[in-house]
Amino acid sequence: MDLTEAEAGYIACLLDTSASIQIGWHGKSYYPRIEFSSTHRDIIFFLEDNLPGCGYGASQGFRFLVTGQHNVLELLIAVSPYLKLKSEQAGLAMEFCKSRLSRDNRWDKKGYTQREVEIAEELRQLKGG
Numbered sequence: 001m002d003l004t005e006a007e008a009g010y011i012a013c014l015l016d017t018s019a020s021i022q023i024g025w026h027g028k029s030y031y032p033r034i035e036f037s038s039t040h041r042d043i044i045f046f047l048e049d050n051l052p053g054c055g056y057g058a059s060q061g062f063r064f065l066v067t068g069q070h071n072v073l074e075l076l077i078a079v080s081p082y083l084k085l086k087s088e089q090a091g092l093a094m095e096f097c098k099s100r101l102s103r104d105n106r107w108d109k110k111g112y113t114q115r116e117v118e119i120a121e122e123l124r125q126l127k128g129g
Helices: 005-018 041-050 069-082 087-102 114-127
Strands: 019-026 029-038 054-058 061-067
Touching: 005 019, 005 029, 005 041, 005 069, 019 087, 019 114, 029 041, 029 069, 029 087, 029 114, 041 054, 041 061, 061 069, 069 087, 087 114
Parallel strands: none
Antiparallel strands: 019 029, 029 061, 054 061
16 A cells, blocks of 8 residues: 555544444455545545545445455555554454464465454444444
């Protein structure tokens, strides 16, 4: 990820204040994601220009979504030095992504380590439910 220090700091601020770091569950799969929310579409345009992901309109404003282990990990590595409020969540998500990416068959959704399941639950608890 090719971000300037200023861009990384700005995205970290957005992540701290207007985004969530999640490990969701769908079907039989955990998936990491970061979802930014804003009522200002220019913020979403900035994210679209600088990050892998997609922006879309929502009933209460605009959203930008970064998904996939590699994309989430790369973003969190770039912005983690600047995070103030969500550094614990970022650390957990990075640990999850590194664990999944280090496995021989990272696309095998059947087998999750006990630690990967614990991380998903810890993130859920930090989010408040």
